[in-house]
Amino acid sequence: MAINFSEIWSAFDWIIISVYFVIIIAVGLAMRKRASKNMKSFFVASRRLTIPVLVGVGAASWYDSWTIVGLAECGTTMGICIIFIYIIPTAILRLPLAVWIGPLVRNKIPDWVLTMPDLMSYMYDRKTKFVMAIGMLPPFLYESALLTAGGSVIAYVTGMNMWLAFAILGIIIIFYTSLSGLWGLAITDMMQFVVMSVSAGVLCFGLVNHFGGFGSLFDQVGAVNPDFLTVTGGNGFMAVLGWVISALAMYANSQSYQRFGSSKSGGDIKVSYTCIMIFGLFFSTVMVFGGMAALVMFPDAAQEAPSEAFWAVVFTTLPVGLRGLFVAALLSAVMSTVSADYLICGAVVVHDIIKGFFKPDLSDKAEVWGTRVVIWVVGLLIIVATYFWSDGISKAYYYCGGFQVAAFIVPLMLGLFYKKKDSCCRFLELASYSSCLCCLGVCSGNSMRNSSQRSLHNIQCYSICYSRQAYL
Numbered sequence: 487m488a489i490n491f492s493e494i495w496s497a498f499d500w501i502i503i504s505v506y507f508v509i510i511i512a513v514g515l516a517m518r519k520r521a522s523k524n525m526k527s528f529f530v531a532s533r534r535l536t537i538p539v540l541v542g543v544g545a546a547s548w549y550d551s552w553t554i555v556g557l558a559e560c561g562t563t564m565g566i567c568i569i570f571i572y573i574i575p576t577a578i579l580r581l582p583l584a585v586w587i588g589p590l591v592r593n594k595i596p597d598w599v600l601t602m603p604d605l606m607s608y609m610y611d612r613k614t615k616f617v618m619a620i621g622m623l624p625p626f627l628y629e630s631a632l633l634t635a636g637g638s639v640i641a642y643v644t645g646m647n648m649w650l651a652f653a654i655l656g657i658i659i660i661f662y663t664s665l666s667g668l669w670g671l672a673i674t675d676m677m678q679f680v681v682m683s684v685s686a687g688v689l690c691f692g693l694v695n696h697f698g699g700f701g702s703l704f705d706q707v708g709a710v711n712p713d714f715l716t717v718t719g720g721n722g723f724m725a726v727l728g729w730v731i732s733a734l735a736m737y738a739n740s741q742s743y744q745r746f747g748s749s750k751s752g753g754d755i756k757v758s759y760t761c762i763m764i765f766g767l768f769f770s771t772v773m774v775f776g777g778m779a780a781l782v783m784f785p786d787a788a789q790e791a792p793s794e795a796f797w798a799v800v801f802t803t804l805p806v807g808l809r810g811l812f813v814a815a816l817l818s819a820v821m822s823t824v825s826a827d828y829l830i831c832g833a834v835v836v837h838d839i840i841k842g843f844f845k846p847d848l849s850d851k852a853e854v855w856g857t858r859v860v861i862w863v864v865g866l867l868i869i870v871a872t873y874f875w876s877d878g879i880s881k882a883y884y885y886c887g888g889f890q891v892a893a894f895i896v897p898l899m900l901g902l903f904y905k906k907k908d909s910c911c912r913f914l915e916l917a918s919y920s921s922c923l924c925c926l927g928v929c930s931g932n933s934m935r936n937s938s939q940r941s942l943h944n945i946q947c948y949s950i951c952y953s954r955q956a957y958l
Contacts, residue, residue: 491642494801499643499810506681506814510821511662513673535748540758542676543748546822547741548580549682549766554773554816555635555793561777562792564721565707565714571726573770576733577763583737584759589752590902591743600747601830602740602894603838609901612842619838621894622740626831626864629824630871633659635793636820637872639813642797652872655820660865663825664858674825678818685808685815686769692803693772693779700775706782714778738894740830741823776800824868831864832857 535543560568591605599608602622607615637652644651662674697703704715713720736742749755780795781788783802787795800812836856841848848856 491797491801492645495643495809496806498807499813502807502810503814503817506817507658509677510674511658513662534750535745535754536750537754537758539673539676540745540749540754541761542679543822543826544745544759544762545679545682545765546675546819547739547745547826548736548762549769549819550823551632551635551816551819553766553770554819555638555796556631557770557773558777558780558796559792561774562781562788562795563777564719565711565716565778566704566774567714567717567719567721568729568774569771570717571719571721571729572733573767573774575730576736576770577767579733580736580759580763583742584763585756587737587902588742588746588749588755588759591746592749592755593752595747601833601838602743602898603834603842605743606897606901607842610897614897615838615842618894618897619834619842622834623831626827626868627871629827630868630873632820632824633868634872636817638793639797639816642794643813649872653869655817656824656865656869659821659825660828660862663828663865664861675822678815678822681811681818682769682815683765685812686772688804688808689776689800689812690772692808693775693799696803697779703775703779703782707778710781710785714781734895738898740834741826744826744830779803828861828865828868829857832860835860835864 557568557573560572595605596608599605603615603619606618633652633656636655637648640646640655641648641651693703694700697706708715718726746755749758776799777792777796780792780799784795784798787798801809804812836848836853840856841853
């Protein structure tokens with residue numbers, strides 16, 4: 487690699503990162519008492535989040551560290567086409583979720599519904615709740631990809647062992663998540679949204695200043711590979727379809743429904759999530775342009791390690807201090823999304839499975855403490871699972887997002903909008919799962935770059951199939 491990151495990293499950058507971590511941990515400690523009352527306060531912040539806070543927590547659930555590093559890798563390896571086959575379809579497909587489905591969930595669903603399995607129990611029956619609870623667990627392995635992105639940049643700037651960086655970041659996330667639940671995440675996510683927004687603007691101006699405009703960047707990328715400036719990027723129909731399908735994943739994303747349930751009203755959801763979509767278009771596009779710049783500025787590194795080439799672009803186009811801000815943005819994205827999914831996973835295990843099926847008399851206090859214990863266990867397992875993404879995370883959302891669509895989207899949508907929720911719904915849901923999984927297999931089966939990613943895919947498939955057999 488042509489750049490030694492630790493030499494460029496300055497004391498001022500360290501100060502920015504240190505202050506950021508101190509604030510995050512302080513918020514977790516400050517919100518601990520408020521979050522410890524009961525499961526409702528711990529998991530959905532007593533349903534009291536308003537527009538400014540919803541913008542932060544919503545952006546954290548929709549735009550994570552894959553949106554930074556993963557899309558940058560896509561910009562390096564696929565070019566501008568990722569904007570047309572993923573980013574724009576994502577914005578269009580999420581619009582009904584923001585202005586229609588989210589408000590419906592908040593205004594029409596009973597107060598006892600806290601989690602997605604609770605929602606399935608309300609719409610169908612307890613057996614369906616069990617299927618959803620078991621099926622939700624494998625996709626949490628996606629968090630290991632996000633942790634990989636954050637730990638990698640820490641290793642770059644410090645020179646420490648990569649696995650040690652994963653462990654340090656993972657334990658910090660576990661610590662403050664287990665302390666304060668969604669109350670703490672709401673405050674930190676709002677701050678992290680500001681950091682991410684400023685950082686995207688800073689990188690955009692840095693790229694314009696370096697290339698003298700995006701036209702020059704596009705010309706140089708076209709000279710490397712003309713396909714990278716086309717709408718499809720040379721991808722076939724099935725590959726493009728796979729990306730579009732993964733854009734539907736937010737309809738089956740547990741974080742989305744948790745955020746909907748934590749809002750003060752359905753009207754707040756419409757306003758906040760519309761703002762989030764506008765932000766997401768800008769933020770995601772800038773990251774793709776950063777990845778394309780890596781292809782031009784560091785072609786050798788881009789071939790071997792696209793994410794490392796992207797960070798080389800960040801460190802060479804941004805001045806001292808702003809580099810630290812951008813790294814803080816990545817860590818913000820990692821910590822926001824991973825912490826929320828740790829919280830959701832803990833609730834699924836304790837609230838939905840243990841209390842729902844094995845110990846219905848579990849007290850609120852025991853439920854909160856049990857969720858905290860599960861957060862620690864799952865968090866440590868996720869640190870180990872970073873092994874799956876040792877050679878890049880560009881396809882992480884492609885695999886895991888597609889899995890969520892195949893498994894959950896049909897029963898959720900039919901349950902919300904189709905009154906006859908009987909065997910017809912179950913048949914359509916199973917048919918959808920099978921067809922979508924076959925489609926994803928055609929799109930991704932031959933392109934999984936190593937046996938680790940194939941193992942991850944198999945874990946997800948076997949788990950959901952097992953839960954469905956138990957259901958049937």
